[in-house]
Amino acid sequence: MTVVFSMFLLTLLLITAIAVVHAGNLFVAVMLSGIFSLLLALNFFLLDAADVALTEAAVGAGISTVLFLGALSLTTDREKSPSPHRLLSLAIVAVTTLAVIMGTLDKPSFGDPEAPVQVHVAPWYLETTREAIQIPNVVTAVLSSFRGYDTLGEVFVVFTAGIGVLFLIGRHSGTKPQDIGPPHGEPSGLRHYLIPRLIGRMLVPFIMLFGLYVQFHGEYGPGGGFQAGAIIAASIILYALLEGEKRALQVLPRSVLVGMISGGALLYSAVGVAGMLMGGNFLDYSVLLDDPVKGQQIGIILIEAGVGITVTGVLLSIFHAFAARGRF
Amino acid sequence: MFYAVTIALLATMALALARAIMGPTVYDRVLAVNMIGTKTVLLMSVISFLFGRPDFLDLALVYALINFIGVLAVLEFFRVRAYDRSGDSEADGS
Known part of the structure; x- marks a missing residue:
């Protein structure tokens, strides 16, 4: 029955994707991509x-919208109006689609117990998590301990993306301060509604609490750092929408946000280096405390905090970069 | 029982999606997105009981909280647009 539900949702997903591409009005495309994200999450x-x-x-349904x-x-x-190279694009898309479909033919069928994903490292992760880290959520253990390097890479990808957006649209010297913001002294935000x-004001603390x-x-x-960072950023964006962007910047100024972007990534790396200094490998948390299990747990909490801080900082910086340019 | 509810919710989502794609006005689409969001929350709650994993209700909570922000962003967007082209009639979709 679950497979039937999944197939149904995937069909809806496909229809939505085609509609997003087909929509000429960009606002409609944004709304439809919100639906796409909801359907994907359900899948x-x-x-x-x-x-x-x-x-x-x-991220998808809340912040991206x-x-x-x-x-x-x-x-x-x-x-x-679409570019003149439509036939070329169509050919490239067709070839890529064929290649991807051919690639899936070699894959083991869905739920196959003999598939490499089930027999390669997954059993080892499942067993080792119970003994060495002793936390119920194996995903968090894999993400932050066994695959700590990968997650460090992801955090630096987020970091780089944030820095890139800030370079492109963050500070710009051409516009005077009075040019931005709504005209005629109209306060920004939904303050008069x-x-x-x-x-909204009642919800802000609850969303933040839920993020924590x-x-x-x-x-x-x-859950974990990525999700929590997005939820906490969403609560501050809600505050900015209600009270205007300037009030939100008074709560968390740009300098603090930049500090958060680099501080989180730095905290993550520092935990890794601390492991090296205490005689283990880079990102080996077992040596952080006398008890290896407690060390793993402390390490996971610290690096998740680093991830959360960086993600919050990057998302809020991007939001403020857009808000300062337009009148949003 | 849970299966019947799930199927009903999926059918509602499909209808709302049809409204979101067909339009005709932008407001139909905004309402359709909102409706799909609400149905997602409900569907997640039902499925988490269907699977016997009530701890997954956390996700439904996140959706319920985050949907609200999306709606407010749309409101703010239209408010700003109204200043930019005051007197202009609303965009009528594709």
Whole structure:
């Protein structure tokens, strides 16, 4: 039955994807991509990948929509007329699709117990997590301990992306301060709309609390630094939408955000170096404390905090970069 | 029982998706997105009981909280657009 549900959702996903490409109005495309993200997350959820679904929920459905709308407020509604190389693009897409379909023919069928993913390192992860780290969520153990290098790489990818966006659209000297922000002294944000403001202000602390719960409960349930960072960033974006971007910048100024971007990545690397200094390998948390299990757990909490800080900083910096350019 | 609810929710999502794709106005689409978001929350709750994993309800909570932010962003977007082209009629979709 789950397979039927999955197939149905995948069909809806395909229809949505085609509609996104087909939509000439960019606002419609943004709305449809929000639907795409929701459907994708449901698929992940059906496949039991709760951590991935949580990431998709926080980043795809929440923050991307806000960032897309921020980008859209800088440009026009209409898509430009398509480029003249349509036949060439069609040929490239067709060839790539054929190659991907041919690639899937060699794959083991879904749920095959003999598939390499089931027999290669997964059993070792499942057993070792129980003995060496003693946390229930194996995904967090794989992500932050066994595959610590990969996650460090991901954090630096997020870091680099944030720096790149800030270079492209962050500070720009051409515009005077009075040019940005809504005209005629109209306050930005939804400050004059009583009901959204009241409800939104009530929600901000709860969203933030939930973000902290996801951050520190990542070893026991779905969650971790990436998801928590996105949720906490979403709560501050909500505050910025309600009270105007300037008030949000007073709470978390740009300098603090830049510090968070580099500080989180630095914290992650520092935990790795600390392991080296205490006689282990880079990112080997077992040596951090006398008890190797406790050391692993402390290491995971520290690097998850680093991940969360960097992700929050990057997402908020990107939001403010868009907000400062347009009137969003 | 859970299966019946799941199928009903999936059917509702398909109908809402049809409305989101067909339009005709932008507001139809915004409402359709909102509806799919709500149905996602419900579907996740139902499926987490179907699988016997009530701890996955965390995800439904995140969706319920985050959906609200998306709607507010859309409101703010339209408010800003209204200043930019005051008097202009709304975009009517593709």
